[in-house]
Amino acid sequence: MNTPTGRVIVSAAALSIALAATGCSTAPTPDGSGELAGASLIVGSKEFTEQLVLGQITALALENAGATITDETGLTGSATVREALVRGELDIYWDYTGTGWVNILGNTPSDLPDDLYGAVSEADAKNGIAWLEPANFENTYRIATSEQFASEHGIETMSDVAAYVKAHPTDGKVCAASEFIARDDGLPGVEHAYDFAFSEIVELDFNLIYTQIGDTCSFGEVFSTDARIPANSLRVITDDLGFFVEYLGAVTLRQETLDTYPAIADIFAPIAEALTIPTITALNGKVDIEGEDPRDVAEEWLLAEGFIG
Structure with a gap:
């Protein structure tokens, strides 16, 4: 697996919208x-x-x-x-x-x-x-980017993402939530499947990710049934190797x-x-x-x- 030198995981403050058990x-x-x-x-x-x-x-x-x-x-x-x-x-x-x-x-x-x-x-x-x-x-995991970024750089598939990040590591930042970062069917697995690694991971509360794609990060974790994808002009990147599980x-x-x-x-x-x-x-x-x-x-x-x- 091709891992860029100096890769870091940046954690935003522990922002969580998890509701306390109300009882x-x-x-x-x-x-x-x-x-x-x-x-x-x-x-x-x-x-x-x-x-x-x-x-x-x-x-x-x-x-x-x-x-x-x-x-x-x-x-x-x-x-x-x-x-x-x-x-x-x-x-x-x-x-x-x-x-x-x-x-x-x-x-x-x-x-x-x-x-x-x-x-x-x-x-x-x-x-x-x-x-x-x-x-x-x-409702499966997906990686998304902004429509503008995808159009400018010809990114349609995850294979395109892998090639782009390898060639442009300074643009290889991904926003993701803690669970996706740790799961085998999440970030580690998708990086392994496509033989690349994002150069930097920004760990955010999941609900903050949608507004930070195209700003804090070039890429981000999304859920496929989330209405914030079109609302934030994001493009869901095609999983051309079929990695993500049903x-x-x-x-x-x-x-x-x-x-x-x-x-x-x-x-x-x-x-x-x-x-x-x-x-x-x-x-x-x-x-x-x-x-x-x-x-x-x-x-x-x-x-x-x-x-x-």
């Missing part, structure tokens, strides 16, 4: 009825916008079915949320097939089965964790919880089907661009789709 509860349906009447469930999520929206969709859908919900959304980091689920500190949250395959199950990004969801759900069942049927959206969103919960409350699968099946890429991107944009509260966004969508009433 607040929402009431069940007023008459105590519903498929989950009498259930008490703890809903979690990771800290970024899409996860906050999905967490509130989950909480509201379960509440509508009669459950009493404790809101523990906004936890920092995939490992934190997963460990909380395994330990019984959470009952349910959304995760992604790529995270399941690489970070949870310990496989490599290059060792992908044809049916990633099937392989992840089957393997994780041995850990007592159930994966419900995935949604109709994928990240289908799916509800995860302990099997014992699903066995106790099998209606949970029925509740989320139509919700998952309705969550397409344009839909989740629009919901993310309502939070990140229009400044709406994730719970309000989730409730508005669920009501409009007829999933709650």
